[in-house]
Amino acid sequence: MRLNYYQVLLSTSLLTVLFLVPFCKVNAQQQFSLDQIIRLARDNSLSAQQAENKKENRYGSYLKYKSNFYPQLSLEGALPDFSRAIDPVTQPDGTQKFIPRSFANSYLGLKLKQTISATGGEIYLESQITRIDNLAEEEGGSTTSYSGNPLVLGFYQPIFTHNWLKWSKKIEPIRYQEAEKKYDEELEWIAWKATDLYFNLMIEQINYRIAQKNLKSSTNILEKSEENTNVSESEKLQMELSIMKAQSDVASAELRADNAMLRLKTFIGLSESDKSFDLEIPKEIPEFKIDDKIAVKYAKKNRQRYLSFKRRKLEAERDVARAKAESNLDLYLTGSFGLTQQADNLPGVYENPQNQQRVRLGFVIPVADFGRRKANLQTAIANQKLVESSVAQDEINFEQEIVVLTKQFPILVNKVKTTNKANEIAEKRFNLSHKQYMRQKISATDYNLALQEKDKSTREYLKALKDYWLAYYDLRMKTLYDFEGNMSMIGM
Known part of the structure; x- marks a missing residue:
């Protein structure tokens, strides 16, 4: 059609x-x-x-970063740490003798720590208890003893080092x-x-x-x-x-x-x-x-x-600061103050505890690194300019x-x-x-x-x-x- x-x-x-x-x-x-x-x-x-x-x-990731500035509570221990071996043991006259030994160590500690972002250091509070079981082979020869630190306050403070917390x-x-x-x-x-x-x-x-x-x-x-x-x-x-x-x-x-x-x-x-x-x-x-x-x-x-x-720009500035810190004296101060005691039974550890103090000033001085620190600093400065x-x-x-x-x-x-x-x-x-x-x-x-x-x-x-x-x-x-x-x- x-x-x-x-x-x-x-x-x-x-x-x-x-x-x-x-x-x-x-x-x-x-x-x-x-x-x-x-x-x-x-x-x-x-x-x-x-x-x-x-x-x-x-x-x-941001929550993980924030957690660095909150207190951290941890419980750690070993229940038990058993050992059976022939070990060298120092005798009363100063000589050593190989003696078969069987013992078990048990340890439990509770630690609360807090970082300090302004200084890059750390303070902590802890309590710990240790038990030693000497397992003698002869009958009736096994003994148990305890030692512990009912309460210890300590700190760790780096000096002249890179404070990563401040930059983060x-x-x-x-x-x-x-x-x-x-x-x-x-x-x-x-x-x-x-x-x-x-x-x-x-x-x-x-x-x-x-x-x-x-x-x-x-x-x-x-x-x-x-x-x-x-x-x-x-x-x-x-x-x-x-x-x-x-x-x-x-x-x-x-x-x-x-x-x-x-x-x-x-x-x-x-x-x-x-x-x-x-x-x-x-x-x-x-x-x-x-x-x-x-x-x-x-x-x-x-x-x-x-x-x-x-x-x-902040990251480049941080890298320069880190390179400068690594090229200088590395100094750190640690210390702890608390109570300690030992006893044959667990309650005795907490009776009449004695004072315990420890302070340590450590350092690392670069002597010869064949220009590595200087090269790192120059690289960081050049990268900052770039x-x-x-x-x-x-x-x-x-x-x-x-x-x-x-x-x-x-x-x-x-x-x-x-x-x-x-x-x-x-x-x-x-x-x-x-x-x-x-x-x-x-x-x-x-x-x-x-x-x-x-x-x-x-x-x-x-x-x-x-x-x-x-x-x-x-x-x-x-x-x-x-x-x-x-x-x-x-x-x-």
């Missing part, structure tokens, strides 16, 4: 309407907006789970703040990546529909041309070639759309077996003014990267990156508007060319040129939309500030 001119025109017009509103329900498929896809990605994607896991991991107190809180800000940035990166995949799929779906529409249009025109005796054989052959190319384009576009659908499904946490869906073209784009100075201000306040500049210059350059790049993005944003807004207008004009021109070709007022070549221009303008409009939304979420990611709602996104 042949279609007349009005049937061809009607079918083409319907296809045009279908393209202009491409996401009304097709084949009863579910539709998703950009916001819905982003929410799915943030809730279900593996990237979101990994971001949450990294945040929890960093929180665990400066650096670790910054690391934790970085982790919190990094989590917020990763959520915005997920939004950016979901947007990228969203528009990749949308473009491929549109390309597939364009290919289908072009194939249908070319087929209808060929059918009409066969009824017209004035159409040359060359034009008919050209239309047949166009149909063959359109068929190939449909197959290729369908494959690309399927692959883009799979990539998006995988990222947002859907399985391959889940039903495919259509995507809505964002009908409106948010427009707002961005002051580059304000953007830089919030980027410095909110971004993990800017905090890392401070941490890197870090300071690198951070200074990174800060400049950091600010320039934000400024360039804010300057680019109005251009992208304008590009969306102009490409949208160009797309509407190209669509009207194609419709006009279609009517003229059906009336044999233009050649097939002119018709194909109008078709190609329409397809090109449609793709340029979608690309402009993609560039805008990627820049939109890139700006949010790099400032952690919602310029549309005028609010910070830290902790949201």
